[in-house]
Amino acid sequence: MKKLLIVIVCLIQISAMSQQPIASNSIYVCPPCDNSCDDLKYKKSGKCHICNMELITKGELRNYQKPKEMTIAFYLQEGVEILDFAGPLEVFTVSGFKVFIVSKTTDPIVSQGVLKVIPDYSILNAPKADILAFFGGNGQVAAQDRSIINWIKKQEKSVDYLFSVCTGAFFLGQAGVLDNQTVTTFHMSIESLKQSFPKAKVLSNVRFVDNGKIITTAGISAGIDGALHLVEKIYGKERAKLTSIYMEYDKWVPGEGLILSKN
Amino acid sequence: MKKLLIVIVCLIQISAMSQQPIASNSIYVCPPCDNSCDDLKYKKSGKCHICNMELITKGELRNYQKPKEMTIAFYLQEGVEILDFAGPLEVFTVSGFKVFIVSKTTDPIVSQGVLKVIPDYSILNAPKADILAFFGGNGQVAAQDRSIINWIKKQEKSVDYLFSVCTGAFFLGQAGVLDNQTVTTFHMSIESLKQSFPKAKVLSNVRFVDNGKIITTAGISAGIDGALHLVEKIYGKERAKLTSIYMEYDKWVPGEGLILSKN
Numbered sequence: 001m002k003k004l005l006i007v008i009v010c011l012i013q014i015s016a017m018s019q020q021p022i023a024s025n026s027i028y029v030c031p032p033c034d035n036s037c038d039d040l041k042y043k044k045s046g047k048c049h050i051c052n053m054e055l056i057t058k059g060e061l062r063n064y065q066k067p068k069e070m071t072i073a074f075y076l077q078e079g080v081e082i083l084d085f086a087g088p089l090e091v092f093t094v095s096g097f098k099v100f101i102v103s104k105t106t107d108p109i110v111s112q113g114v115l116k117v118i119p120d121y122s123i124l125n126a127p128k129a130d131i132l133a134f135f136g137g138n139g140q141v142a143a144q145d146r147s148i149i150n151w152i153k154k155q156e157k158s159v160d161y162l163f164s165v166c167t168g169a170f171f172l173g174q175a176g177v178l179d180n181q182t183v184t185t186f187h188m189s190i191e192s193l194k195q196s197f198p199k200a201k202v203l204s205n206v207r208f209v210d211n212g213k214i215i216t217t218a219g220i221s222a223g224i225d226g227a228l229h230l231v232e233k234i235y236g237k238e239r240a241k242l243t244s245i246y247m248e249y250d251k252w253v254p255g256e257g258l259i260l261s262k263n
Numbered sequence: 264m265k266k267l268l269i270v271i272v273c274l275i276q277i278s279a280m281s282q283q284p285i286a287s288n289s290i291y292v293c294p295p296c297d298n299s300c301d302d303l304k305y306k307k308s309g310k311c312h313i314c315n316m317e318l319i320t321k322g323e324l325r326n327y328q329k330p331k332e333m334t335i336a337f338y339l340q341e342g343v344e345i346l347d348f349a350g351p352l353e354v355f356t357v358s359g360f361k362v363f364i365v366s367k368t369t370d371p372i373v374s375q376g377v378l379k380v381i382p383d384y385s386i387l388n389a390p391k392a393d394i395l396a397f398f399g400g401n402g403q404v405a406a407q408d409r410s411i412i413n414w415i416k417k418q419e420k421s422v423d424y425l426f427s428v429c430t431g432a433f434f435l436g437q438a439g440v441l442d443n444q445t446v447t448t449f450h451m452s453i454e455s456l457k458q459s460f461p462k463a464k465v466l467s468n469v470r471f472v473d474n475g476k477i478i479t480t481a482g483i484s485a486g487i488d489g490a491l492h493l494v495e496k497i498y499g500k501e502r503a504k505l506t507s508i509y510m511e512y513d514k515w516v517p518g519e520g521l522i523l524s525k526n
Contacts, residue, residue, distance in 0.1 A: 082356070083487075083510065086349030086378075090483065093345070093375050101378065108381055112356050115349075115364065116381035118371055187511060220353065221512040224346075224484070247346065248450060249484040251514040 028055040031064055047236075070234065071098045072163075073129035075148070075171065076119065078103075081137030082112040084165045087224035088133065095231045095243045102126040104148060112137065123151040131230075132159050136166025136186055136219065140196075143170035152177075163230060164216045165223035172214065173197040181211045182260060186219035203258065212261030228252055233262070291318040294327055333497065334361045335426075336392035338411070338434070339382065341366075344400030345375040346483050347428045351396065354490035358498065358506045365389040367411060375400065386414040394493075395422050399429025399449055399482065403459075406433035415440075426493060427479045428486035435477065436460040444474045445523060449482035466521065475524030491515055496525070 030037040030048040037048050045055055056064060072092055074085055092099050103109055103119035110116055121127070132152065142148070152175040156162060164172050169185040172178050173193065178200040185193045187204065194202045203209060208217040208226035210233070217226030232240035232254060244252040293300040293311040300311050308318055319327060335355055337348055355362050366372050366382035373379055384390070395415065405411070415438040419425060427435050432448040435441050436456065441463040448456045450467065457465045466472060471480040471489040473496070480489030495503035495517060507515040 081353070082349045083353035086345045086353075089375065089377060090344070090346035090349075093377055099377050112352065114352060114356055114362050116383070118379035118381065120379070219509075219511040221487070221510045221514075246482075247484045248482040251484075 069098045071129045072131040073102045074133050075102050077142035078109045079138030080111045080135050083220050084135035088227035091227035131161045133163040134168030134171040136168050139167030140170045143174045149174045162214045166219040169216045182209050183216040184209050206258050208257035210259045212263045332361050334392040335394040336365045337396050338365050340405035341372045342401030343374045343398050347398035350487035351490035358494045394424045396426040397431030397434040399431050402430030403433045406437045412437045425477045429482040432479045445472050446479040447472050469521050471520035473522045475526045
């Protein structure tokens with residue numbers, strides 16, 4: 001992971017070379033973010049052109065507390081579809097998030113009938129995360145488990161974002177957080193989601209839907225686009241774009257979903 | 264996996280409904296392939312419009328030996344990039360291939376610094392596969408291991424295809440099979456591959472290169488496209504297309520690579 005971050009930082013440096021900012025006696029600086037822009041100085045307030053963070057004065061820098069690394073709990077159930085979670089895991093890891101794997105227990109699970117995965121934590125000992133993420137592949141059935149739903153309910157108010165790919169939306173629905181939200185899911189489960197959660201507005205033919213706190217995506221490969229959107233939302237377009245370049249995912253179309261809230 | 268195959272078969276059935284073949288006293292049939300077309304009859308020779316297999320006569324059917332399920336050994340090293348292998352694993356599993364995971368030993372490995380994976384086999388006890396597949400993420404370093412290279416050398420002549428994603432190409436290079444081949448790799452490793460294997464013609468800015476037996480792809484997300492191409496090559500466009508639809512990967516562009524041989 002360190003290697004990946006170094007690569008991202010290098011990419012950011014290369015990108016920065018074309019737009020040299022003022023490096024003399026200036027008053028605005030970028031809040032420390034472990035990128036090359038930590039050493040830059042600006043004459044005007046505004047946003048850092050590299051990491052997109054709001055610039056602060058040198059005086060503010062003395063009392064500045066660096067925000068902690070965003071953490072994401074990936075909940076993986078037995079039978080979870082591999083690309084559902086692997087696409088977002090690639091995106092979030094390359095973008096500098098800290099991802100950990102949670103399952104009902106710490107016993108190995110089998111993804112896609114093939115890949116044996118050892119979870120980092122069970123729902124009994126998982127640390128608090130900033131984002132909870134859920135994925136399809138047996139999602140509709142696994143979401144019937146009350147112990148998992150109770151685990152979500154205990155923390156859904158305190159997390160920053162709830163993210164689902166494919167039939168991972170059924171976990172969020174069972175936890176009661178899809179009421180009055182506009183959402184999507186795997187193309188073959190649209191009707192089932194509608195029937196299961198009639199208070200949600202379920203859309204088809206959309207790559208992701210962003211309600212602000214709750215982001216749901218269409219099936220399988222759409223998780224990649226939803227994750228890139230969340231990176232863009234949290235860290236800005238530059239970081240999301242560099243991640244897509246690193247991944248050679250030039251098929252990414254920023255904003256290719258329904259964005260109902262930018263917060 | 265069974266569920267996925269059922270879905271694919273259903274999709275094939277839906278697709279078939281628009282083109283009803285003759286179901287009376289006809290002489291040509293599709294070789295058994297576990298799809299809905301197994302029960303269809305045709306009046307003329309040619310290819311099955313569902314699975315794209317060459318039709319045979321009813322007489323030939325009596326002596327017909329069903330081809331075995333194609334098997335693919337995914338070699339995963341410590342530090343393997345998650346999407347490098349997870350994209351192709353999704354594609355091949357949904358398309359009906361049998362995938363198993365091989366590593367140097369059967370001890371768990373960590374992908375992307377995050378995902379703990381238990382291999383099915385070590386290089387000492389892995390069964391023979393029809394296809395060997397290699398992936399990036401520490402690929403260049405891992406490919407220096409002579410025991411792994413010897414494992415590849417022992418079987419490279421007898422397998423049907425050799426497939427690599429990203430810096431997985433270094434495994435094939437070290438095994439000596441890239442000489443006089445046209446190949447590609449991760450965009451940040453193009454020069455390194457050229458220097459390491461000067462007898463290979465290394466191309467940049469191409470999603471995959473198909474030499475016939477040896478298929479190499481660009482980095483990370485390009486493995487999805489390379490895998491769909493291999494599905495199309497082996498089982499025909501219909502199956503690859505249905506797989507991409509199931510995965511909601513409408514960004515797939517068939518043939519978006521350099522195809523030097525159709526065999």
